[in-house]
């Protein structure tokens with residue numbers, strides 16, 4: 402019998418629906434509570450694209466979402482790096498692994514939610530968690546609309562600004578803002594990108610800021626800007642600024658970069674999307690307390706430089722369900738889950754934090770750039786790649802409290 406019979410999953414982004422589906426497979430009745438109102442047309446208004454690594458895709462295979470995600474995504478077959486507008490150099494070492502997949506975030510959300518609902522998970526939108534009452538036998542979650550729900554355990558899949566993290570430990574660290582705001586645009590191909598084959602993604606370190614661009618299957622160029630901004634802005638605040646103002650700033654920032662200047666110049670107000678401030682989560686001392694536990698960005702958001710945030714969130718969601726399925730009680734299941742996950746996610750976060758330094762603007766970053774290439778190459782070397790991208794979960798094999806299976 403699983404360690405819990407019922408679960409409340411707070412957050413319907415990526416970790417939430419995957420956790421709920423896996424919990425259902427583990428024999429635990431799970432329901433998802435998402436703060437945003439239902440908005441299927443735009444995935445709750447989030448927007449932008451997201452890369453899923455082979456380890457994330459393997460995790461999705463376990464919950465039966467791999468084929469649907471693969472069908473909606475496009476493969477990134479070549480990864481290049483370019484510094485100061487020099488021609489991109491191919492990053493080595495990816496060939497043994499299947500390509501990462503690029504997918505519209507909204508489509509990914511819809512696909513994961515659809516999969517969860519197909520397996521019997523109930524998803525409630527417009528349910529923002531504000532408070533939790535803890536009882537010896539379970540938890541009751543209270544939402545801003547005045548409703549509440551009870552279950553044996555509560556899973557905080559509520560992202561970098563997690564309220565569940567704070568409920569578990571009022572002194573928990575907050576997510577650290579990286580002084581970068583994300584934007585995405587779409588332009589036509591032109592001579593400065595014409596040589597790239599579709600499926601090529603270039604990580605470009607421009608004169609004043611980092612950006613990345615990729616050739617889509619239709620030949621058009623998608624691009625993402627990491628705009629330096631000491632002032633933090635929520636997604637809502639960034640979207641309240643007229644797109645023309647952002648375009649002006651982006652055009653100034655990338656004015657001396659090839660092809661950055663053109664990407665910014667040709668992006669229109671209609672195609673520009675603000676996609677949110679970039680954060681990392683410092684190590685979280687307490688992943689769980691009592692009947693509450695954290696998963697995904699709420700407990701381990703690595704820098705977006707790793708390209709692993711979503712994939713790690715999916716892995717953790719499944720490992721948590723596996724621990725609740727196999728270990729004898731809630732406390733040992735949460736302990737086992739943390740033991741299975743903490744080392745891996747903190748190692749990947751540490752690598753991402755080093756690379757993130759090099760994305761900051763200014764002369765210090767210029768110095769970092771000189772160390773950047775070896776770091777990126779190191780990240781691409783076979784051993785690091787195998788550890789990060791070759792990770793798979795043996796869902797069928799039962800876990801025991803034996804430290805060997807949980808290390």
Ligand SMILES: Cc1cc2nc3c(=O)[nH]c(=O)nc-3n(C[C@H](O)[C@H](O)[C@H](O)COP(=O)(O)OP(=O)(O)OC[C@H]3O[C@@H](n4cnc5c(N)ncnc54)[C@H](O)[C@@H]3O)c2cc1C
Pocket residue numbers: 411412413414415416417434435436437449450451452453528529530531558559560561562563564583584676677678679680696697698699702705708709710711712713714
């Ligand atoms: C610009 C940008 C680009 C990125 N690119 C990539 C990439 O290419 N590859 C990659 O792997 N990762 C990328 N990431 C990181 C990735 O988005 C996260 O790692 C991933 O979304 C984590 O999933 P999650 O479900 O834990 O959190 P989220 O996706 O943030 O979902 C949390 C959910 O919880 C809900 N919620 C919050 N508070 C409450 C509450 N009180 N009550 C109820 N619900 C609540 C939110 O509305 C949200 O739907 C990127 C991030 C950014 C910002």
